[in-house]
Amino acid sequence: MPPKHTPTSAEGYDLILVGAGSASCLIASRLSQKLPDHRILVLEAGEHIRNDPKVQTPGLSATLQSDPTYDWQYVTAPEPGLNNRRVKHPRGKLVGGTSAINSHSVVFPNYEWHDRIARELLSDLGRTDWSAQGMKDCYRRWQHEGSESRVNNDVGSLDRVQTSYPRTMDVLRLQWIKAFEELGHATSTTGFTESSAGAVTVTNAVDSSIGERSHAGTAFLEPALKRGNVTLKTGIKVEQILFDEVLTADGRLNARGIRYTSQGDQHLITAREVILCAGVFGSPTILERSGIGLRHILSAANIPILYELPGVGENLQDHLNCSLACETRDGVPTRDEALRSPEVRKATSLEYERSRTGPLSEGAAYSFAFTPLQMLEKPSETEELIEKVERWVEGESDPKLRAQYSVIQSTIESPSEATATTFMLRTQRHRDADSVPPNTPPFVDGNYVTVVAMLAHPFSRGSCHISSDPSHEAEISFNYLSHPLDVEILARHLVLIERLFQQPAFSAITKPKARRLPRSFPYPISSLEDAKNILPINAATNYHPCGTCSMMREDLGGVVDERLRVYGTKNVRVCDASVLPIIPRGNILTAVYAFAEKAVEIICKEVEGSP
Structure with missing residues (x-):
């Protein structure tokens, strides 16, 4: 018109x-x-x-x-x-x-x-x-x-x-730093800088003067x-x-x-x-x-x-992530009670209204780590992956993709650059709702620490286009995990999380034989195949x-x-x-x-x- x-x-x-x-x-x-x-x-x-x-x-x-x-x-x-x-x-x-x-x-x-x-x-x-x-x-x-x-x-x-930064460094935040120090990776420098492997406490886009x-x-x-x-x-x-x-x-x-x-x-x-x-x-x-x-x-x-x-x-x-969670010892504070209890949520809201303090005055995640696979893999494991990546990049027939893939390849080969950015949540996290019976409660009993691996540089590529029908919204497809290297690398990072849970710093805050999440696989990961099977049901976007x-x-x-x-x-x-x-x-x-x-x-x- x-x-x-x-x-x-x-x-x-x-x-x-x-x-x-x-x-x-x-x-x-x-x-x-x-x-x-x-x-x-x-x-x-x-x-x-x-x-x-x-x-x-x-x-x-x-x-x-x-x-x-x-x-x-x-x-x-x-x-x-x-x-x-x-x-x-x-x-x-x-x-x-x-x-x-x-x-x-x-x-x-x-x-x-x-x-x-x-x-x-x-x-x-x-x-x-x-x-x-x-x-x-x-x-x-x-x-x-x-x-x-x-x-x-x-x-x-x-x-x-x-x-x-967070107003306080609680037990879980301190143990996060300690766990990577135990691995020989002291706290990395945050901000725009050269890569180094290790844990960081990052800022959030929060004005702390007014919460x-x-x-x-x-x-x-x-x-x-x-x-x-x-x-x-x-x-x-x-x-x-x-x-x-x-x-x-x-x-x-x-x-x-x-x-x-x-x-x-x-x-x-x-x-x-x-x-x-x-x-x-x-x-x-x-x-x-x-x-x-x-x-x-x-x-x-x-x-x-x-x-x-x-x-x-x-x-x-997009950054695809996948998480594992472990039940914490009694007395280790998490935010799980707020998920389950309306009374706790009300008290939290009242505190924020009164003083702009408490959990509502902060973001969800401050504890991150830049994690190359070399951090917890045996040299032979990493060498095997590097050889796989080299074969895939050399075999890529599209020169446009090969140019991008060679950039990612350099990251994977570097022992100081993150193949995943890993972060900690002081609460349980569920991304497997489609894989559990209908009417399963949204949250489980107990308090949990969740560690999330976010695939740093995926090989999979998708698209977003107009529809041939002008009344329809954009057609969006990410093709998550369509490239075998994404499956391989993200699964290896789940194994890395499992190995992180075995470190003394995590053993000090988690229960012996602790309950595990996701609900659809509530066991310690014992193989790379276990990890690959978890990805389709528990992986999620990082938006x-x-x-x-x-x-x-x-x-x-x-x-x-x-x-x-x-x-x-x-x-x-x-x-x-x-x-x-x-x-x-x-x-x-x-x-x-x-x-x-x-x-x-x-x-x-x-x-x-x-x-």
Whole structure:
């Protein structure tokens, strides 16, 4: 139908940011200060939810991730590697995006990851900017750590997310550190640094001065909106990017604006540049609806092809994890009572309301470890795996995948780099509901310590594309555990957890012959085959999807170049989790913020260099 409203020239913008998620909020904040003469429009499909106790309270993050008020509730197609389970993928339905509903843990990539991406996947023009050295300041600028002085000449004037360590180090947190010290791996340095194996106590995105969540919406966008050159529109569905009919002199598409729907009516709005920050599922599908993507996907949806770009919507990755739990000795405090007891939950809520203290004032996980398999494997076991990986990489017929796989291969061969990021939960955890009898109680008796292995760099790849039926949502498939090496490596990490449980530090806090979880396999793991059998029933997502608009060379399947510009276009960029070409070792939000900081550097340099 024809647009209801055609904007006048006064309604044009210098820059449109599509989406008000983690990256977009940061970009709007920085550009509102650095380019005060630029008019910036932020279009968000969700709402701007302010001063909401559910969002503000760190300990309530799990309740947000199933509530349609806050969560877009994406669901995958049946995943064969997980016994055909459909996997829910929460994404934030509000300003701040998923940073406003996630579980807070702040885990950084390592130098080696950045250097390999820059060296192996980018053109010469991007290698310096995107190297570890070129990214150091980007990882520093976006946050303020609670232990740091707020007076900082470099970044004191910048809007920043507040992060903090746990207020207390209880028995389980201390024993976590001790267990790795017993293995000869003293506490590693947290933050963006070179890899080293061992345990870390990480920060969470919590402002400890007030006991509240700190997210991109509050930290970045709200201050930007007060500066006068940023406009926010919510409840907006962006249909497509509009391009000039005539190509530029060098044969590229020139975006002239956006078509969007608001309250059922279509609108057009113009801009000099468009940045897609709609997320790993949103950004590729907007490109596809705009005529950029895989030929057969666009043809099936009757969309004219403006630029054939096969990487759009491909290369989808996620951190799959699997956990084992062990019953703790009497007197070792966990959070299991709060799971089972309404009275305990009420008391916890009252404490938080009174003083912003207690369990609800903190995130769920602070105790992490970067775990190479070499940490607890025999040398012969690791050598066997390295040989398997080498055969798979050499035998990969697709040069695009082989380039990525060789990056992962280097990580596996390194004794200091994590093949899994492992973390501890001070409570029981269940991911095997489909494998136990109906009406099984959600929680078991007893108190538990749970150790979770999160596969750092999976080999499996999935996709996210528009449906041929425009009334349907995006079609999402991760193909979890479809690559045999993922099964092999994650199963080995379950064996590593079992060996960790045998260390003196864990023996001191767990019962002799302790009860075990998952419920569907309540026994110690005695073989690699045991571990492989647990994966389909107890593996789960860590909610870290990325990769669908990867920053790589176009010949390797990339969608954006080292300037984050979409191939074939003059003035369309993407900046969100979709541009991460290979998933980093831990929670991806730190990388998303850092990539957004780099995007700001790039944009400002181009503005300074323009006539």
